[in-house]
Amino acid sequence: MRASLAVVLALLAATVVASAQGARRAVSLVVIGGTVLTENDTRQVLSPGAVAINGSDIVDVGTPAEIAARYNAAQTIDARDQIVLPGLINTHTHAPMVMFRGLADDLALMDWLQKYIFPAEAKTVSPDFVRTGTRLAALEMIQSGTTTYTDMYYFEDEIAKATKDAGLRGVLGQTVIQFPVADAKTPAEGLARAEAFIQQFKNDPLIVPAVAPHAMYTLDAATLQATAALGRKYDVPVLIHLAETQDEVKTARDEHQNTPAGYLESLGFWGPKTVAAHGIWVTDDDIAILKKHHVGISHNPESNMKLASGAAPVLKYLAAGVNLALGTDGAASNNDLDMFEAMRQASFLAKLSSGNPTAVPAQVALDMATINGAKALGMEALIGSLEPGKRADLITVSMRAARQVPMYDAVSHLVYVTRGDDVRNTIVNGKVLMRDRRLSTLNEAEVLAQAKALAQKVRDAVQ
Amino acid sequence: MRASLAVVLALLAATVVASAQGARRAVSLVVIGGTVLTENDTRQVLSPGAVAINGSDIVDVGTPAEIAARYNAAQTIDARDQIVLPGLINTHTHAPMVMFRGLADDLALMDWLQKYIFPAEAKTVSPDFVRTGTRLAALEMIQSGTTTYTDMYYFEDEIAKATKDAGLRGVLGQTVIQFPVADAKTPAEGLARAEAFIQQFKNDPLIVPAVAPHAMYTLDAATLQATAALGRKYDVPVLIHLAETQDEVKTARDEHQNTPAGYLESLGFWGPKTVAAHGIWVTDDDIAILKKHHVGISHNPESNMKLASGAAPVLKYLAAGVNLALGTDGAASNNDLDMFEAMRQASFLAKLSSGNPTAVPAQVALDMATINGAKALGMEALIGSLEPGKRADLITVSMRAARQVPMYDAVSHLVYVTRGDDVRNTIVNGKVLMRDRRLSTLNEAEVLAQAKALAQKVRDAVQ
Numbered sequence: 001m002r003a004s005l006a007v008v009l010a011l012l013a014a015t016v017v018a019s020a021q022g023a024r025r026a027v028s029l030v031v032i033g034g035t036v037l038t039e040n041d042t043r044q045v046l047s048p049g050a051v052a053i054n055g056s057d058i059v060d061v062g063t064p065a066e067i068a069a070r071y072n073a074a075q076t077i078d079a080r081d082q083i084v085l086p087g088l089i090n091t092h093t094h095a096p097m098v099m100f101r102g103l104a105d106d107l108a109l110m111d112w113l114q115k116y117i118f119p120a121e122a123k124t125v126s127p128d129f130v131r132t133g134t135r136l137a138a139l140e141m142i143q144s145g146t147t148t149y150t151d152m153y154y155f156e157d158e159i160a161k162a163t164k165d166a167g168l169r170g171v172l173g174q175t176v177i178q179f180p181v182a183d184a185k186t187p188a189e190g191l192a193r194a195e196a197f198i199q200q201f202k203n204d205p206l207i208v209p210a211v212a213p214h215a216m217y218t219l220d221a222a223t224l225q226a227t228a229a230l231g232r233k234y235d236v237p238v239l240i241h242l243a244e245t246q247d248e249v250k251t252a253r254d255e256h257q258n259t260p261a262g263y264l265e266s267l268g269f270w271g272p273k274t275v276a277a278h279g280i281w282v283t284d285d286d287i288a289i290l291k292k293h294h295v296g297i298s299h300n301p302e303s304n305m306k307l308a309s310g311a312a313p314v315l316k317y318l319a320a321g322v323n324l325a326l327g328t329d330g331a332a333s334n335n336d337l338d339m340f341e342a343m344r345q346a347s348f349l350a351k352l353s354s355g356n357p358t359a360v361p362a363q364v365a366l367d368m369a370t371i372n373g374a375k376a377l378g379m380e381a382l383i384g385s386l387e388p389g390k391r392a393d394l395i396t397v398s399m400r401a402a403r404q405v406p407m408y409d410a411v412s413h414l415v416y417v418t419r420g421d422d423v424r425n426t427i428v429n430g431k432v433l434m435r436d437r438r439l440s441t442l443n444e445a446e447v448l449a450q451a452k453a454l455a456q457k458v459r460d461a462v463q
Numbered sequence: 464m465r466a467s468l469a470v471v472l473a474l475l476a477a478t479v480v481a482s483a484q485g486a487r488r489a490v491s492l493v494v495i496g497g498t499v500l501t502e503n504d505t506r507q508v509l510s511p512g513a514v515a516i517n518g519s520d521i522v523d524v525g526t527p528a529e530i531a532a533r534y535n536a537a538q539t540i541d542a543r544d545q546i547v548l549p550g551l552i553n554t555h556t557h558a559p560m561v562m563f564r565g566l567a568d569d570l571a572l573m574d575w576l577q578k579y580i581f582p583a584e585a586k587t588v589s590p591d592f593v594r595t596g597t598r599l600a601a602l603e604m605i606q607s608g609t610t611t612y613t614d615m616y617y618f619e620d621e622i623a624k625a626t627k628d629a630g631l632r633g634v635l636g637q638t639v640i641q642f643p644v645a646d647a648k649t650p651a652e653g654l655a656r657a658e659a660f661i662q663q664f665k666n667d668p669l670i671v672p673a674v675a676p677h678a679m680y681t682l683d684a685a686t687l688q689a690t691a692a693l694g695r696k697y698d699v700p701v702l703i704h705l706a707e708t709q710d711e712v713k714t715a716r717d718e719h720q721n722t723p724a725g726y727l728e729s730l731g732f733w734g735p736k737t738v739a740a741h742g743i744w745v746t747d748d749d750i751a752i753l754k755k756h757h758v759g760i761s762h763n764p765e766s767n768m769k770l771a772s773g774a775a776p777v778l779k780y781l782a783a784g785v786n787l788a789l790g791t792d793g794a795a796s797n798n799d800l801d802m803f804e805a806m807r808q809a810s811f812l813a814k815l816s817s818g819n820p821t822a823v824p825a826q827v828a829l830d831m832a833t834i835n836g837a838k839a840l841g842m843e844a845l846i847g848s849l850e851p852g853k854r855a856d857l858i859t860v861s862m863r864a865a866r867q868v869p870m871y872d873a874v875s876h877l878v879y880v881t882r883g884d885d886v887r888n889t890i891v892n893g894k895v896l897m898r899d900r901r902l903s904t905l906n907e908a909e910v911l912a913q914a915k916a917l918a919q920k921v922r923d924a925v926q
Contacts, residue, residue, distance in 0.1 A: 099869065101869070101879075101880065102869075102870065102871050102872050102875040102876055102879060102880065103871050104871075105824065105825060105872070105875045105879065106810075106820065106821050106824035106825060106875075107820065107821060108819075108820060108821055109820060112820070136865060136868060139865045140865040140866050143864075143865055143866075144866070302811065304815070305811035305812070305814055305815040306810075306811055306814060306820065306879075307814070307820050308814040308815055308817065308818050308819055308820040308822070310815070310818075311815065331866075334879075335875070335876075335879040335880045336866040336879075336880045337866070338866065345811075347569075347769075348765065348768035348769055348808075349768070349815075351768055351769060351770070351771040352767070352768040352771055352773070352774065352812075354771065355771050355773075356571075356771055357569065357570065357571060357572060357575070357769065357770050357771040358569050358570060358571055359771070361568065361569035362568060362569060400911075401606075401884070402599060402602045402603040402606055402907065402910070402911065403603050403606075403607070403794075403799040403800070403801065403883070405599060405911050405914050405915060405918075406562065406564070406565075406914055406915055406917075406918030406921070407565065407918075408565050408566050408567075408918070408921075408922065409565050409568070412565040412568045412569075412798070413565055413798075416564075416565060416568065416769075416797075416798040416799075417564065417565065417798045417799045419882050419884065420866070421864070421882065421884055444865065447865070448863075448865065448868050451868050451869055452868060452869055454869075455868075455869030455870075455871070458869070458871075459871065
């Protein structure tokens with residue numbers, strides 16, 4: 001296998017080679033060798049395989065011999081001893097909150113929020129803060145194989161600019177919330193900011209602008225409806241937290257004699273472009289509502305465990321055919337943005353909470369982090385699998401560590417023994433953002449130095 | 464801070480320097496700079512700190528200036544931007560089972576054991592198999608910061624030799640089990656093998672030989688008692704699986720009208736050198752029994768989640784003052800030997816299962832992986848903390864990754880955002896087994912190549 005692949009690589013490297021049938025097509029990039037997990041409808045695996053990319057798009061997926069025979073690549077990435085897969089899709093985070101990671105762990109939720117997170121946010125969150133935080137988050141995401149992330153935070157226009165500069169794909173939701181926050185004194189101001197943000201980024205190749213009503217318990221009915229209307233007006237995603245805690249369920253019952261999902265349905269809130277994060281404390285009827293309206297669910301197992309929020313009914317969502325995706329949540333409650341950890345935890349938590357070791361097998365966890373993420377965001381025509389015509393968002397992952405030897409099954413290894421640090425190459429929209437761990441869009445030393453300087457302001461804010 | 468530490472380092476590097484009070488004492492190794500977590504009784508932290516080592520022992524812990532003034536080191540490790548802490552103690556694994564990692568995941572327990580693990584063991588386990596597997600496990604443990612590990616497997620004498628060659632400390636239990644296994648046709652043969660093994664390694668500086676009766680449901684009463692007697696005769700640890708599954712509880716009830724822990728007490732099995740792995744399905748009375756007999760408990764959160772075994776009552780053990788330590792279990796059910804993952808999971812699982820986000824804070828998880836591990840093994844006079852007179856088992860861990868920036872709290876970062884791969888230096892018994900990721904006792908390429916070759920036999924065995 002090695003020898004023949006070496007021949008193929010040599011063939012590909014030759015500057016002028018014609019196939020028997022004629023000249024090879026010029027393409028910008030070929031990723032060749034390694035085990036290619038396509039995540040297409042049949043979950044086809046090519047071992048070894050290759051992916052041809054031109055500009056922003058995948059043009060072909062095949063064996064190394066096929067791809068070498070058909071294409072003349074301007075750039076080649078040798079992925080031998082690696083796994084090639086669609087870039088991971090993080091469907092729920094608050095990117096700039098990397099600045100608060102480890103600021104105050106192991107506290108009761110209200111202590112954590114009221115003594116640390118809210119005061120720190122009140123004193124530090126600014127356009128400059130979100131720029132620095134987003135760059136740090138982007139660095140971590142590129143290094144750990146996330147190619148698309150979904151965000152809910154403040155000054156989302158600044159987050160969008162930093163995300164574009166880093167070359168990442170983002171579904172970015174401008175937060176709307178009832179009480180005064182850093183970028184809006186009123187929900188009306190937040191709505192206006194969201195609309196301006198949507199208009200600014202509506203046709204961007206990398207950014208999908210969205211509106212992010214925070215949650216049913218932090219917004220009144222009229223504002224919740226206004227956010228849904230804004231989403232429909234521009235055909236953009238609407239992102240919301242849902243049933244994260246039992247307190248939220250109690251609030252819905254006390255104030256609206258309903259469940260959170262049922263109450264939002266009664267407002268006409270749900271639609272096919274809504275993505276609900278957490279979805280832990282839901283009834284069977286709630287799951288039916290979410291399925292009926294094609295709501296995407298972002299499961300955040302690490303945050304849900306660390307904050308002791310609970311275990312989402314993952315098996316029920318899957319059985320109901322709900323688009324169940326994965327997220328890390330903000331790094332303040334995780335404490336990182338590593339989607340490999342999220343995959344592993346999704347599988348472990350489902351097994352534990354169901355008492356069934358066959359629950360959420362590795363393939364299902366991988367699906368949740370790739371194609372299911374794309375479906376939850378309504379982006380399955382563009383991302384989530386390696387198929388011709390889709391955007392070229394893919395990663396390659398090393399399998400050379402001692403903890404990855406021996407390898408009997410590539411998918412098992414990705415989920416159970418791989419870390420974000422094993423990612424070698426990260427490609428988004430056809431652009432190589434990290435090549436053999438070297439970054440092309442971000443200056444790591446500069447990003448880390450700026451974050452460390454900003455951290456002093458955070459420390460001062462919670463003194 | 465940096466400038467003054469640089470001066471201190473220069474001072475230390477000078478070959479002939481006398482302090483005002485006289486010549487500095489010659490020592491073999493100084494680890495200097497970085498945040499030193501001593502894990503002593505007051506959990507003292509020196510930031511920055513330094514550790515002086517001579518031969519196999521820690522001789523001093525202090526500030527960099529103090530240590531530089533007192534000692535003239537033959538070798539120096541610069542630990543700036545790193546955390547220095549006691550080497551991690553893995554209190555339950557089956558080292559050679561790294562050869563079965565990922566062989567058959569996501570199966571029901573009996574399918575996994577009967578269709579894959581038992582047939583693979585029957586056809587492949589041999590002295591050569593355990594040597595190759597132990598070397599691979601040792602490589603992974605050294606790379607991920609484990610300095611002492613506790614083992615239960617077959618041909619434990621071969622495991623001991625490979626462990627010594629790798630330079631690791633091992634509490635190694637020769638398995639005794641009722642049915643025929645690779646190294647013993649009968650339990651009597653297993654007992655004889657265990658006694659010979661104990662005699663062979665009783666006074667070894669690195670190896671603590673032990674006897675490992677598999678479990679109450681795989682051994683008859685007489686053999687269980689014989690293993691306990693053997694432990695007492697030689698004053699060595701006795702290692703057993705306890706209450707890992709509800710099936711085990713049912714067996715104890717049906718056959719002995721007792722709980723597993725109660726049944727073993729009725730046999731006079733428990734003693735201060737017994738270590739029980741898992742301890743999931745225990746009653747309050749069982750916890751009282753385990754406390755009364757000073758039994759160490761090895762909590763294995765990852766394996767318990769992956770196999771859907773259940774969640775051990777960690778908070779009850781801690782409240783009762785039981786010595787609660789951490790383990791990874793074998794890599795066939797984890798799927799790695801990374802104790803950082805075990806710490807994180809111990810904290811996450813305790814928070815989730817108790818519904819309390821303050822449960823098992825980072826410091827407690829770190830204690831479980833260090834000083835509690837030493838106590839559970841009855842080795843707290845030798846290992847588990849950085850204190851003069853103890854053996855020099857310590858590691859240094861990098862804090863330079865993007866996912867570790869910013870850092871507000873060293874202990875939080877160790878537990879929530881650190882991976883085994885962040886370990887830079889691993890020192891056991893005063894010997895540097897890994898220096899800045901370069902191994903001194905193992906040839907990584909050779910170990911991996913041998914493991915890959917052996918993996919083909921495992922594949923063939925389960926065809």
